[in-house]
C-alpha cells in the first residue's frame with residue numbers, strides 16, 4: 151500500500167520569496183513585474199532559450215488599430231473556443247492586450263513596423279479566426295525577439311536568480327496543504343528542496359505526449375502533473391490543439407509553418423501526381439476557407455489526407471515576391487530552404503500536428519489556483535480564455551497578462567512564512583516492465599497519436615484507457631518523466647471520455663457537435 155512520508159526541515163537564507171518554475175514568456179514576465187525587494191528564483195528545465203515562447207512565430211494578438219475593437223477580438227475568441235470559453239476571463243485578458251504590447255515595447259522588443267504617412271506604426275498581420283489585422287510580430291521570429299530581450303533583462307536584475315538545467319519534480323506542501331516550494335533535480339543529479347512563500351508554475355504545455363508535435367522537448371506537462379499529484383484542480387485537458395500546418399518531410403513534422411502565411415494569402419491544395427498543387431479544397435469544408443479556426447482547418451486537412459492516402463497537403467505562397475517573403479517570413483524561408491524547398495517558387499508540404507494545450511491547471515486570470523501558495527500562469531494554466539480551441543496568437547498575450555496580474559496579486563499579499571515541509575509523496579511498490587523508459591515514452595506517444603488525435607471515437611478512447619491501466623500497473627515506480635506522462639495521458643483520456651459532445655479540438659465521431667446537442 152502507498153504510504154505518506156513526513157519530512158521536517160528548517161528555513162534557510164537560501165529560500166526565496168517567489169519560486170518561478172519555468173523561464174518562458176509567462177515566467178519571465180512575472181519575474182520582471184515583481185518588486186525588486188523580493189528574492190526571486192527562476193527555473194528552466196533545459197537552457198533558458200529552450201521553450202515554446204522562444205519558438206513562437208506568428209505574433210501576439212491585441213487590439214491596436216482604430217478600425218478594430220476589443221468587442222470584435224472577444225467575439226472571435228468566443229467563436230474559436232466553440233462556446234466553451236469563460237467570457238469573463240476572455241474580456242479580462244483581451245482588454246489588457248494594448249497594455250501588454252506597451253509593456254513589451256518598454257523592454258525594447260523589436261516589433262516589425264511600417265511607415266504610414268509620417269508615422270512609424272506596428273505592422274499588424276492576420277491569422278485564422280481573426281476578423282481583423284491585429285497580430286503584432288517581429289517578422290516570423292516573434293518568440294525569439296521577445297524571449298531574448300526579456301532574458302537579458304532578467305539576467306541584469308540582482309534580485310532574480312536564474313537556475314538553468316534544473317527540473318522541478320514535486321511540489322512541497324506544509325501540513326495545511328499550502329504549497330511552499332518544490333523539490334528539484336539539478337543536471338549533475340543533485341536533489342534539493344527550494345522553498346518559497348509563493349510558487350508559480352510557468353511550465354508550459356504537454357504537446358510532447360504526442361509522437362508528432364511542434365512543441366519543444368520541455369513541453370512534457372510537468373506542471374500539470376505536479377499540481378494534480380498535489381491535489382490541485384485541472385480542467386479541459388481533452389482540448390489538445392493541432393496546428394494545421396507543420397512542415398512534413400519524409401513523414402515527420404520538422405517545424406512549424408506559421409498561420410500568418412495563410413493570413414497573408416497562402417492557400418492549401420491537394421498535391422497532384424506530379425507533386426504540384428492541384429485542387430484547392432478548403433472552400434468545400436468551410437466558407438472561411440484557409441482562415442477558418444484551427445480545429446476546422448486541421449480536421450479538413452486530416453480528412454483529405456485520410457480519404458486520399460496522402461502523406462501531406464500543399465501550402466502555396468508563391469504569389470508573394472521573394473523580397474517580400476524574405477522581409478516577412480525569413481524564419482520559414484530558412485527552415486524550408488534547409489529541407490530543399492524554395493517557398494518563393496515551390497509549395498510547402500504540410501500536415502497537422504499537436505501544438506497547444508488548451509486545458510491545464512484551473513486558475514484565475516491572476517494565476518491563483520485552488521491551492522494556497524500555488525500559482526499557475528501561461529500555457530500550464532486553464533483560465534477559460536481558450537475554451538475548446540485557442541484563437542491564434544492569444545497565447546503569448548495570455549502569458550504577458552497573467553504574468554503581470556500575478557505579480558500585482560502577489561505583491562499585494564503579505565509574505566507567508568514557511569517552516570515545516572509535509573511531504574505526502576507516495577512510496578509505491580516497484581512494478582516490472584520489460585522495456586526502457588525511452589521506449590515507454592515513445593509507445594505512449596504512439597498510443598496518443600493513434601487513439602486520441604484530431605478525430606477520436608469511443609472505441610479509440612477506450613482502447614487507450616485500457617492500455618494505460620496496464621502500463622500504469624507496470625510503471626508504478628518509474629522515473630518521474632514516465633510517471634508524469636502516464637498521469638497526463640490518463641487524465642486526458644478520462645477527460646475525453648467524459649466529454650459527451652464534439653467541440654473544438656475534441657472531435658469524437660460518436661458524439662454530436664455541441665451546437666446539435668444543445669439545439
Ligand code: FAD
Pocket residue numbers: 171172173174175176177193194195196198200201202203204205206207208209210211292293316317318319352353354355364365366368369372373406505506527528529530542543544545546547549
Ligand atoms: P514555455 O515558453 O513553454 O516555457 C516553459 C518553461 O518551463 C521552460 O523554461 C521550461 O524549461 C520550463 N519547465 C517545464 N517543466 C519544468 C520543470 N519540471 N522544471 C523546471 N522548469 C520546467 N502562441 C502565440 O500566441 N503566438 C505565436 O506566434 C505562437 N507560435 C508558436 C509556435 C510554436 C512552434 C509553438 C510550439 C507554440 C507557439 N505558440 C504561439 C504558443 C506559445 O508559444 C506558447 O503557448 C507560450 O509560449 C507558452 O509560454 P509559457 O511561458 O507558458 O511556457
Ligand code: SIN
Pocket residue numbers: 206207208209407408409410506541542543544545
Ligand atoms: C503560428 O504562427 O501559426 C502560431 C501561432 C499560434 O500558435 O498562436
